[in-house]
Amino acid sequence: xxxxxxxxxxxxxxxxxxxxxxxxxxxxxxxxxxxxxxxxxxxxxxxxxxxxxxxxxxxxxxxxxxxxxxxxxxxxxxxxxxxxxxxxxxxxxxxxxxxxxxxxxxxxxxxxxxxxxxxxxxxxxxxxxxxxxxxxxxxxxxxxxxxxxxxxxxxxxxxxxxxxxxxxxxxxxxxxxxxxxxxxxxxxxxxxxxxxxxxxxxxxxxxxxxxxxxxxxxxxxxxxxxxxxxxxxxxxxxxxxxxxxxxxxxxxxxxxxxxxx
Numbered sequence: 001x002x003x004x005x006x007x008x009x010x011x012x013x014x015x016x017x018x019x020x021x022x023x024x025x026x027x028x029x030x031x032x033x034x035x036x037x038x039x040x041x042x043x044x045x046x047x048x049x050x051x052x053x054x055x056x057x058x059x060x061x062x063x064x065x066x067x068x069x070x071x072x073x074x075x076x077x078x079x080x081x082x083x084x085x086x087x088x089x090x091x092x093x094x095x096x097x098x099x100x101x102x103x104x105x106x107x108x109x110x111x112x113x114x115x116x117x118x119x120x121x122x123x124x125x126x127x128x129x130x131x132x133x134x135x136x137x138x139x140x141x142x143x144x145x146x147x148x149x150x151x152x153x154x155x156x157x158x159x160x161x162x163x164x165x166x167x168x169x170x171x172x173x174x175x176x177x178x179x180x181x182x183x184x185x186x187x188x189x190x191x192x193x194x195x196x197x198x199x200x201x202x203x204x205x206x207x208x209x210x211x212x213x214x215x216x217x218x219x220x221x222x223x224x225x226x227x228x229x230x231x232x233x234x235x236x237x238x239x240x241x242x243x244x245x246x247x248x249x250x251x252x253x254x255x256x257x258x259x260x261x
Contacts, residue, residue, distance in 0.1 A: 022207055023174050023258050026126050028243035029244040032209040033200055033236060034251050036060045036162065036184065038088055038135060043219035045074045049083065051217075055237045056119055058082045060248040062162075063123065063225050068075050072126055077128040084247035086133045087119045090148040094138035107143035108124060109151045131159055133248050135213075139164030139186065149180050160252040162211060172208035174259040179252060184211035189222050193231035196224075200235060202243060209251060 025032055035052070037044045040063040052059050063085055067075055084143050093104040093112070104112075116134060123132050134152075135247050141149050141163065152158060158180075165183035196212070203210035218226030236245050244251075 012179075020060070022172075023255060023260070024076065025244050026243070026254065028241075030207055030242045030258050031204045032244045032246065032251050033203060034060060034154065034184075034209065034211040034246065034248050035214070036062060036086075036135070036211055036248055037214045037217070037234075038062045038070065039215060039220075040064050040075070041216055041220040042071070042216075043216045043223070045071060046080070048214070049078050050230060050235055051230055052083070053081060055233050057233065057236065057245045058084065058247050060084040060086050062086045062088035063119075064088045064092045064137075065119065066121065066187075067122070067126070076126050077127075084133070084249050085123050085127045085129075087116055087123060088136065089117050089137050090119050090122070091134070092137040093143065095140055095142075097227070098159055102258050104137070104140060104143045106147065109143060109146050109148045110223075111246060112143045112148055113151060113157070116152070120157060133252070134158035134161040138159065141156040141181070142206070148188070149178075151221065153180055160248065162213070162248060167202070170203050170206050170208050170210055171255075172206050174209075174255050177255070177259070182211065182248075182252065184213045186213040187215070187222065187224055191224055191228065193228040196232040197229060197235045200239075200243070204239070212249065212253075 037048055037059055061083060091102045093102045093107055095105055096103040120132050141147055160182060161180040162182050162184050164186045168187055169183040169185045171177060199210060214224055215222035217224050217229045236243055243244060
């Protein structure tokens with residue numbers, strides 16, 4: 001009996017530890033989905049935001065310096081409705097082999113940090129918020145051959161940053177999650193509604209967090225069709241008692257505050 005009792009105690013403590021590693025989401029939700037949209041595209045203003053508003057969900061929009069006098073009032077309106085405006089740099093530098101004036105290989109770490117600062121100030125002028133989250137352009141964490149994640153951490157001008165990933169980017173280990181390297185599922189051109197919903201189901205099954213990275217919705221480039229986007233939102237709406245759909249900032253604030261000790 002003593003052996004049995006020891007085994008039971010061991011099993012119980014193992015399951016307790018396992019349970020503690022899981023985050024308890026607000027309002028008894030079982031999983032979290034974050035919908036993010038890159039590059040300040042017109043199709044996001046014209047298609048994605050009206051669709052999100054119709055089901056009362058909030059998205060996160062990683063904006064670049066491409067915002068202008070026509071679109072800034074629309075982005076400001078989106079922010080007032082509760083959508084998150086976030087930082088994707090002013091010029092969106094990426095590594096390139098051709099003669100791209102915004103080629104990230106010609107950048108220094110100081111230059112990218114300064115550019116993130118400038119974009120934060122632009123965003124403050126639009127939404128009045130002092131702190132913004134960040135997404136690495138082209139999901140690259142290097143400029144000029146140097147990794148700048150730790151410089152960004154020391155500099156402290158963004159709290160959370162999103163990187164890339166694939167359909168397996170389901171976050172469950174919050175204890176070891178780097179808040180400046182948060183993975184996401186980067187969609188390819190014409191990703192089907194079924195594939196989007198399959199990703200959400202994986203997140204649900206794992207009880208974790210899943211971040212989707214959209215570009216165009218019903219237009220522009222790396223396009224998800226308006227219909228596929230609508231079907232995904234319908235699935236999330238049908239399952240909203242189990243799924244918390246929120247912004248990147250809110251999901252990360254909660255995850256970091258409640259992460260396993």
